[in-house]
Amino acid sequence: MRLLLAMMKHETNTFSPIPTDLQRFRDWGLHEGEAVAAAYAGTNHPLGAYLDLAREAGAEVVTPIAAEAMPSGPVQKQAYDTITGRILDALEGGGFDGALLDLHGAMVAEDEPDGEGGLLERMRAIAPELPIAVTCDLHCNLSERMVANSTAIIGYKTYPHIDMYEVGTEVGRILLRALAGEVAPVMVWGDVPLLAQTLRMGTADAPMGPIQALTREAEAGAVLAATLFGGFPLADVPEARVASVVVADGDRAAAETARDRLLEAAWAARADFIYGGEPLAQAIARAKRIEAGPVVLLDHADNVGSGGTEDCMTVIAAVLDQGLSGVAVAAVWDPGAVAELAAAGVGAEVTLNLGGKTDMPSIGETGRPLRLTGRVRALTDGRWTVRGPMYTGSEVSTGPTAVFETGGLKIVVVSKHHEPWDLGIFTSAGIEPQHCHYLLLKSRIHYRAGFAALAKATIACDGTGVTTSDNARLAFERVKRPIFPLDWNQPPEPVK
Numbered sequence: 001m002r003l004l005l006a007m008m009k010h011e012t013n014t015f016s017p018i019p020t021d022l023q024r025f026r027d028w029g030l031h032e033g034e035a036v037a038a039a040y041a042g043t044n045h046p047l048g049a050y051l052d053l054a055r056e057a058g059a060e061v062v063t064p065i066a067a068e069a070m071p072s073g074p075v076q077k078q079a080y081d082t083i084t085g086r087i088l089d090a091l092e093g094g095g096f097d098g099a100l101l102d103l104h105g106a107m108v109a110e111d112e113p114d115g116e117g118g119l120l121e122r123m124r125a126i127a128p129e130l131p132i133a134v135t136c137d138l139h140c141n142l143s144e145r146m147v148a149n150s151t152a153i154i155g156y157k158t159y160p161h162i163d164m165y166e167v168g169t170e171v172g173r174i175l176l177r178a179l180a181g182e183v184a185p186v187m188v189w190g191d192v193p194l195l196a197q198t199l200r201m202g203t204a205d206a207p208m209g210p211i212q213a214l215t216r217e218a219e220a221g222a223v224l225a226a227t228l229f230g231g232f233p234l235a236d237v238p239e240a241r242v243a244s245v246v247v248a249d250g251d252r253a254a255a256e257t258a259r260d261r262l263l264e265a266a267w268a269a270r271a272d273f274i275y276g277g278e279p280l281a282q283a284i285a286r287a288k289r290i291e292a293g294p295v296v297l298l299d300h301a302d303n304v305g306s307g308g309t310e311d312c313m314t315v316i317a318a319v320l321d322q323g324l325s326g327v328a329v330a331a332v333w334d335p336g337a338v339a340e341l342a343a344a345g346v347g348a349e350v351t352l353n354l355g356g357k358t359d360m361p362s363i364g365e366t367g368r369p370l371r372l373t374g375r376v377r378a379l380t381d382g383r384w385t386v387r388g389p390m391y392t393g394s395e396v397s398t399g400p401t402a403v404f405e406t407g408g409l410k411i412v413v414v415s416k417h418h419e420p421w422d423l424g425i426f427t428s429a430g431i432e433p434q435h436c437h438y439l440l441l442k443s444r445i446h447y448r449a450g451f452a453a454l455a456k457a458t459i460a461c462d463g464t465g466v467t468t469s470d471n472a473r474l475a476f477e478r479v480k481r482p483i484f485p486l487d488w489n490q491p492p493e494p495v496k
C-alpha cells in the first residue's frame with residue numbers, strides 16, 4: 001500500500017494586516033520529504049497519527065510537505081501555489097492507494113478564498129478515484145467543494161485543540177478500512193446561518209461542550225465520524241458559519257439524522273454563541289479586587305492565534321493605569337524592541353516605544369506604541385519544547401526574546417508571533433507563572449491548554465485588535481447573508 005501524507009494549515013483572518021508569505025510557514029513549521037516524519041512522528045498532530053497508522057499497516061508513505069503558519073492575513077499566492085504544488089506534484093507521480101491530509105479548513109488564499117476546497121478539487125482532478133481522508137480544525141469554514149472532493153472529513157472536537165492525534169487516528173482508520181473493503185463511507189454535510197464567536201466555543205463550557213458531546217453520542221452503529229464545526233468568524237468568506245459533516249458506513253439516512261441533530265442543537269444555542277462584553281476599565285478594576293492568583297487577564301481582541309497583530313497595547317495600558325502588580329505578560333510582538341533591549345543588555349534601564357507598530361486598516365486603527373521605562377530582565381533565543389497538552393512535543397520558536405520589566409509588569413517581548421497556550425512562553429524566559437498574581441495573555445481559549453490548571457479566575461479584557469468580538473467593528477462584505485447575529489436583532493425562527 002502506498003499513501004500520500006501531507007499537512008497544509010492556516011487559519012486566515014481576512015481582517016488581519018499581518019502578511020502570510022512562505023517565510024511565515026517556515027517560521028512555524030515547513031518541512032519537506034523525509035524531514036516531515038522527523039518533525040511530526042510522535043507528536044500530538046493528525047500527521048503524527050497518520051504516520052503511526054501507516055507504519056502499523058506496513059504502508060509506504062510519501063510526504064511531500066507539511067506546512068503550518070500562525071494565523072494571519074490571506075495566504076499570498078506564491079505561498080499557496082508552492083504548498084499545494086508540492087502535494088499535486090507528488091500526486092502526479094501516481095501509484096497512490098489513498099491520501100491522508102492534515103488541513104485546517106479556514107485557509108483563504110489571495111486567489112482562492114476556499115484554500116482547502118481548491119486543493120482537494122485539484123487533487124481529484126488528477127486522481128478522480130483517490131480515497132482522501134481529511135482532518136480539519138474545529139474552526140473550519142466547511143465548503144461544498146471540500147466535501148465533494150474527499151472521502152471522509154473529521155474535525156477536532158476540543159477547543160483548546162488537544163485531540164488532534166485522536167481524530168487523525170479515527171479518520172485514518174476509516175480510510176484504511178475503506179481500502180480493505182470493510183466499510184463504504186458516505187458523507188453528508190450541512191450548515192446553519194450562525195456566525196458563532198470563537199470566544200464562546202471553548203469545549204469546557206456550554207454551549208460548545210455539550211454539543212461536542214453529541215458528536216460522540218452520534219458515532220455509533222453506521223455513523224463512523226460526526227463533526228460539528230464552530231467555523232471561523234473572522235474570515236469574511238461565504239462559508240463562514242457553523243457546519244456539520246458526518247461520515248457513515250453506507251447509510252446516508254443515518255448520517256443525515258446525525259447531522260440534523262447537531263445543527264439543530266447549535267442553532268438552538270445561537271444566542272449563547274455570541275459574546276456580551278464589558279467595558280475594559282471595569283474588567284481591570286474587577287480583576288484588581290481578586291486576591292488569589294494567578295488571575296488570567298485575557299486580551300482576546302489581540303489574540304495572535306486568530307490573526308491578531310500581538311502588538312496592541314490597549315489592555316497593557318489599562319493594567320498600568322490601574323496599578324496592578326505581579327503581572328506577567330505574554331506576549332508583545334516587537335522585533336525592533338527586542339533588538340533594542342538586547343543591545344542594552346540584561347540589567348540595563350531602557351526607555352522605548354513598545355508595541356503598537358502595526359496599523360489595522362480593516363478596523364480603522366493605527367498602531368499606538370506605549371512609551372515605557374523599565375529594565376531588561378532576561379534575553380533568550382526563544383526556543384523551547386512544548387510539554388503541555390496542545391502541540392505536545394513540538395519545538396517552538398518565538399525568535400530572539402526579551403523580558404522587559406516596567407511598573408508591576410514583566411512583559412515577554414518576542415520576535416515571532418506566538419499564542420501563549422503553553423507555560424513554556426514564560427518558563428523559557430525565567431518567569432514562574434504559578435507565582436504571578438496576574439497572567440495577561442494575548443489568547444482566547446487555547447490558553448486553557450497550559451494555564452487552566454493554574455488560573456484561579458479568568459477576566460475577559462475587551463481591548464483593541466483584529467480579533468475583536470465586537471462585530472460592529474468588522475465590515476463583513478462576503479459572508480453569506482442573512483446570518484445570525486448580523487442580520488437579526490432578535491433570534492430568528494428555527495432553521496432546518
Ligand SMILES: [Zn+2]
Nearest residue numbers: 137138139161
Ligand atoms: Zn482552531
